[in-house]
Amino acid sequence: MAPRTVDVPALVESARAGSPRAVARLISLVEDAHPALREVMAALAPHTGNAHIIGITGSPGVGKSTSTNALVAAYRKRGKRVGILAVDPSSPFSGGALLGDRVRMQDHALDPDVYIRSMASRGHLGGLSWTTPQALRVLDAAGCDVVLVETVGVGQSEVEIAGLADTTIVLLAPGMGDGIQAAKAGILEIGDVFVVNKADREGADATVRDIRHMISLGDRTEPGLWRPPVVKTVAAQGQGVDEVMESIDKHWSWMEAGGTLRERRVRRAGDEIEAIAIKALRERMGDLRQGQGVEELASEVVDGRTDPYAAADRVVDALA
Amino acid sequence: MAPRTVDVPALVESARAGSPRAVARLISLVEDAHPALREVMAALAPHTGNAHIIGITGSPGVGKSTSTNALVAAYRKRGKRVGILAVDPSSPFSGGALLGDRVRMQDHALDPDVYIRSMASRGHLGGLSWTTPQALRVLDAAGCDVVLVETVGVGQSEVEIAGLADTTIVLLAPGMGDGIQAAKAGILEIGDVFVVNKADREGADATVRDIRHMISLGDRTEPGLWRPPVVKTVAAQGQGVDEVMESIDKHWSWMEAGGTLRERRVRRAGDEIEAIAIKALRERMGDLRQGQGVEELASEVVDGRTDPYAAADRVVDALA
Known part of the structure; x- marks a missing residue:
């Protein structure tokens, strides 16, 4: 089994059954921004x-x-x-x-x-x-x-x-x-x-x-x-x-x-969603820069053929 | 004339003719993140x-x-x-x-x-x-x-x-x-x-x-x-x-x-484009939050009906 493979359902079940090791592993996945986090969070959602x-x-x-x-x-x-x-x-x-x-x-x-x-x-x-x-x-x-x-x-x-x-x-x-x-x-x-x-x-x-x-x-x-x-x-x-x-x-x-409890929790969840969304967009941006898309636009800006705003518009379109 | 209206072509022409007042005004527009900036940067581009x-x-x-x-x-x-x-x-x-x-x-x-x-x-x-x-x-x-x-x-x-x-x-x-x-x-x-x-x-x-x-x-x-x-x-x-x-x-x-000069300038322009694009996306995110779109998703997260990742996916889609 590859080291990064995680049996999410088993791990979540163990954590819910009170295993400190399983809880520790799940929090480590959070710290590592592990790819399995998405599946972990989906599995945890009904129990939060x-x-x-x-x-x-x-x-x-x-x-x-x-x-x-x-x-x-x-x-x-x-x-x-x-x-x-x-x-x-x-x-x-x-x-x-x-x-x-x-x-x-x-x-x-x-x-x-x-x-x-x-x-x-x-x-x-x-x-x-x-x-x-x-x-x-x-x-x-x-x-x-x-x-x-x-x-x-x-x-x-x-x-x-x-x-x-x-x-x-x-x-x-x-x-x-x-x-x-x-x-x-x-x-x-x-x-x-x-x-x-x-x-x-x-x-x-x-x-x-x-x-x-x-x-x-x-x-x-x-x-x-x-x-x-x-x-x-x-x-x-x-x-x-x-x-x-x-x-x-x-x-x-x-x-x-x-109703303050719910208000606070909704605002908190909104902040969390926003943070994850911005992170996802930044990652896509990173991919774009590696893939030369941004560099070509940047060259046009350096040459005065376009301006940073017009270039940013095209980047935003490309991220969508 | 409304106070926020800016005659961009005239201002850019004055700045290029050496008017310190026009330069000062343009930099103030930058500091204020004025809506006319986009037009200003487009007008300046060929002269940079x-x-x-x-x-x-x-x-x-x-x-x-x-x-x-x-x-x-x-x-x-x-x-x-x-x-x-x-x-x-x-x-x-x-x-x-x-x-x-x-x-x-x-x-x-x-x-x-x-x-x-x-x-x-x-x-x-x-x-x-x-x-x-x-x-x-x-x-x-x-x-x-x-x-x-x-x-x-x-x-x-x-x-x-x-x-x-x-x-x-x-x-x-x-x-x-x-x-x-x-x-x-x-x-x-x-x-x-x-x-x-x-x-x-x-x-x-x-x-x-x-x-x-x-x-x-x-x-x-x-x-x-x-x-x-x-x-x-x-x-x-x-x-x-x-x-x-x-x-x-x-x-x-x-x-x-x-070739280092061009390399540095292209990287710099890329950073600038990225910063403007992220800013634009954050602004759209702010609009989404005010428009209740994120709040509904956040309520679903609080209720355990969805998780923050799935909600963030929908936000990213909505931003596009």
């Missing part, structure tokens, strides 16, 4: 839409892993299957981060109902925009009730993760940045639940006040809109985790009741 | 291909403006018309940079045969990839014999500018970075001429040696390939400028003789 996707973001040092750990424990107490996807937008490699996370998440490493995976989102094959949603689809179809997507807050990635999640938790820590910095970073708009972790440290109450104040200045105070709660935790000691769970539950109920 | 495009890049502090100034003076002595395009990849605004450059370039501010313009390349309407080449096209068609494109070396922009220029000059200064740092930044590959400016400072010879050594380790030592010279200058005092001009002339002759 059940997981609650929770994004967790925050600057390095706020306690993301500890908080994720605490949330996993809380969901496990409820008997939920949990997937954890750690996305490192700064690294093109996944090996190191994977190991690091496994070590950090050792509380759950042996639990068969907890699936832990790291992904490098920025690599040679593209960004958060199309790999992460597909990995989420795998975990969703594999029967996870909850998927926690953890990302390091590095610039744009925070905002991107909000686009992927049903509920976005923004983690802060006292002294790591006040409300104005949060506003600058754009995280006030993306947080559904704000958590001030390490709340036993000095300045925790000031940070909570800052964030509440900044939220009150936004447009989220209108009736019917979700007003993000600000919760204090000491995740390392499990303090405040119940309140975070309660906030997440409330946000879920609010989303279901008002 | 004459200018020698020289890219100048380097970290802040190496003396880019002073060096550009010195080169402009040298070209003016030869009676050449010179265009200067200062591209700031970090700023979405062009006003401030424009003023700054005008002040810095005051030696030439009143010379009718020197056209100076700043452009913000990273804005709401896109990056270096499609605005800068079109601005170059305007200056080329307006009769500039030489266009100097100056950019601050910020990450990827250095490499991008090399894709836009016939000849790329990389500026360095003693103590600002040795050969290994240059190698890391990827500038060893893009430089056609290396200039160590502020060569009256300590460490200049060591920097020259470093760069020469790093070049000797590359693949540019093969016969027939261009081996980039490393020239020392003190641009503020005009020292070494003749040697830089000589190196640029030699590079030009080498490119013309071996």
